[in-house]
Amino acid sequence: MSTQPRKERKALHNAPVHERRARIASHLDEPLLLKYNTRSATLRVGDTVRVMRGEYAGTSGKVLEVNTRSGKVTVDGVTVTKADATQKPRAVDPSNLVITKLDLSDPLRRAKLGASEADATPAEPKPKKKAKKAEEESPEAA
Numbered sequence: 562m563s564t565q566p567r568k569e570r571k572a573l574h575n576a577p578v579h580e581r582r583a584r585i586a587s588h589l590d591e592p593l594l595l596k597y598n599t600r601s602a603t604l605r606v607g608d609t610v611r612v613m614r615g616e617y618a619g620t621s622g623k624v625l626e627v628n629t630r631s632g633k634v635t636v637d638g639v640t641v642t643k644a645d646a647t648q649k650p651r652a653v654d655p656s657n658l659v660i661t662k663l664d665l666s667d668p669l670r671r672a673k674l675g676a677s678e679a680d681a682t683p684a685e686p687k688p689k690k691k692a693k694k695a696e697e698e699s700p701e702a703a
Contacts (some may be wrong), residue, residue, distance in 0.1 A: 580627045586656040597674045604634055606656055607664030612639060614657040628652065633682065 563569055573584075574644065586603045594600060604627055608620040609670070611621045622637035633652035665671045666679045 568669055578629045581632060583626055585629065585632060585634065586661050587654050587655045589663075590659050590661045593663065597676065599674065602659070602660060602663065602674070604660070605664055605667075607666070607668070608660055609662035610634075610658040611661050612636065612653060612657060613659055615653075617651075617653070624641065625650065634658065650667075 563572070573581075576584075583603060584690060586601045588594075588601050589597065589599065590611070595628070598673050602608075604624055607619065608624045609701055610624060617636075617639045620636070620638050622639065625637050626635040628634070631652060632654070634655050635650045636653055636658070639651050639653055641651045643649055663670075663674070663676075663686060665674070665676055668681075676678055
């Protein structure tokens with residue numbers, strides 16, 4: 562820890578990924594704050610958040626991706642229209658978000674927050690990735 566902003570910025574920029582992950586956190590919504598008696602939590606894929614600042618203020622959606630390299634979060638429903646009229650997800654800074662619903666499928670996260678197992682949300686099954694060989698071997702329609 563230094564008092565010089567230049568050294569703090571350098572430390573943040575050069576921090577390893579596991580330390581950067583801990584810095585990607587947002588405040589909890591009022592009911593969650595009272596329930597878990599903590600102000601903020603690290604963002605994870607599956608949490609439901611509300612955008613509080615900027616062009617997308619008031620938009621709610623699930624966290625789709627957490628980018629530890631850039632320190633930004635991709636939220637479902639926050640998109641930018643490109644010149645060819647396609648939609649592209651827009652990264653949002655976690656300081657502009659409020660967590661409205663926590664994904665408590667991880668027992669370690671539940672324990673850290675002091676949540677009971679009754680609070681746990683069932684984990685959604687992850688889609689299975691297709692093997693490259695299976696795609697190459699499948700006959701193509703001519």
